[in-house]
């Protein structure tokens with residue numbers, strides 16, 4: 001009797017286990033189908049109204065960070081899209097945000113420090129394959145951009161061959177591979193000048209101060225009365241403030257010097273003298289959060305988003321320490337950039353709307 005009962009219980013357990021496994025599989029299939037339906041192949045940017053939209057594809061710095069890619073801001077202006085810097089990991093974030101790669105017109109580099117260019121190969125590849133380009137991606141930047149873009153083009157030559165051979169030239173048109181450098185030279189004494197002007201979108205290049213790295217640029221994007229200024233890497237720069245005057249939104253880099261000094265001290269204590277020295281060196285060519293707040297106040301912008309955060313606060317509770325006195329120096333909207341942040345400036349409006357893609 002006991003044995004029979006045991007057998008019955010074993011059979012029931014098997015049936016229940018099997019049914020649960022089946023239900024789990026079904027649920028997994030349904031979730032997968034739903035994800036396919038709601039995300040794959042959909043132009044998520046089509047739901048955004050006319051205006052300027054800034055995608056934070058990378059809010060970090062060269063420091064390793066699980067949640068922040070290297071510096072990258074992308075902008076959608078009406079039908080035209082642009083990428084400003086391509087830090088490590090940023091292009092994957094950009095794709096996850098539903099950035100309309102087929103509308104990408106050009107990339108702009110602020111300067112040629114590795115943390116701003118190390119995602120360039122992936123950007124050129126996505127622009128070609130995902131953006132269906134038939135001509136190389138124009139890449140604007142300071143002197144030396146030709147060397148950088150040429151290097152990436154060379155490094156990706158083998159991959160170019162693999163993909164054309166495998167997918168065919170209809171799918172990956174050979175002419176769309178790689179990047180085409182366009183060098184920007186600001187004449188001495190010129191603080192800013194228009195570098196791109198097409199179909200209502202104007203992009204101005206701005207000289208900033210990231211000495212000894214020169215030239216280094218910030219950019220301003222204007223479209224239908226709305227505007228975004230982004231600093232690239234710089235100390236407080238009066239030229240950037242002048243060019244950013246009246247912009248709706250400012251992205252400014254920020255480095256918290258006491259926090260970086262504390263990092264350096266700890267590294268030195270633990271015998272890592274070289275890295276400790278770097279923590280000292282980097283303090284003199286970046287802006288503090290207070291410097292950024294001052295720039296935003298003087299430029300009269302509506303909102304300030306700090307990016308290229310060094311060190312990025314690892315927890316929300318540490319953010320006030322990073323910001324220091326910045327909130328006292330700028331009375332507009334002040335935020336720390338996060339990867340996935342989307343800032344929208346509707347055409348014909350005054351609002352600055354923040355949402356998050358993930």
Ligand SMILES: [Zn+2]
Pocket residue numbers: 111113210213233
């Ligand atoms: Zn730099």
Ligand SMILES: [Zn+2]
Pocket residue numbers: 061062071113115116233308
């Ligand atoms: Zn940098």
